[in-house]
Amino acid sequence: MGRMRRRECCEKDGELNKGLWTPEEDKKLIQHIEKHGHANWRALPKLAGLSRCGKSCRLRWINYLRPDVKRGNFTKEEENMIIKLHQSWGNKWSKIASCLPGRTDNEIKNIWNIYLKKQIQNKSTNPPNDQTPTSSSSSSSSSSMNSCAFNNQNEGDGTSKQNHEPSNNIDLFDDLEVEHWLMLEESHGLINNENIENNNNNNNNKEGDDDEEDPTKFIDDEMDYQIEPEFWSLIDDQTCFNETISQDESRTMVENKSWLAYLEEELGLKE
């Protein structure tokens, strides 16, 4: 509503690097953040000696260089969770990402877009039967929309490019989902049956409308869970490792050191 036009974040466009990050830039960024944190993204590039805009640095850090970022293929559980959460929240990638520790919104968005494209394609060619992945009778007929195959569990040979071959994910959906949540429950002890029951009761009052939903819930036709706030704060803690340094500084330092070592090796910077 008549908001002022903002100044571009990078005034000196001409002088700034764009495009892919070089290993040297990565190293500079990591080392700077390790030493000084990232209190001020706008000032960071100057301080770190980078010809990048602050946003670019932030993005690079969050999506790629963060110690807790999980690289590699999505597991089936993660895929299923994304589908479920997307049903509840729509394109709230950051919200969804917050439920998948180690995964970034960008990554999830990419994955979903790949999935969506396939879904749309298949919808145009196949008559639209129920698209809810929970319908476990989904034919595995080759490239049905459920080929949600942004998975690559497939006999992982570790190739960097992912082979998105159709999978029978959805057939496994229910079981996997239950398993996954049980896993979460076990590992965190944060999701209890009481909540599940309460939520089931509440569900009757809910419509599928994803507007302004309680962020601590996600809803499914068949089962609902309410995730306790501690779970979310736990996730927050994981994603904001920088803020937790004071709690266990020495351990974090060690972790960061080894992460840096790993990255240096990955980036070919190790002598």
Place this chain on the structure above:
DNA sequence: AAGTGGCTCAACCGCCGCGGG
């Protein structure tokens, strides 16, 4: 072997909300 089209994913762009002055 070369050409081509499709796919993936890192990065960019622009808008929004929040908080401080």
Place this chain on the structure above:
DNA sequence: ACCCGCGGCGGTTGAGCCACT
């Protein structure tokens, strides 16, 4: 109450890779 800067978010792009012909 208003202005402004910053961080964050979601949509989009395009370079590089791969599979197919």
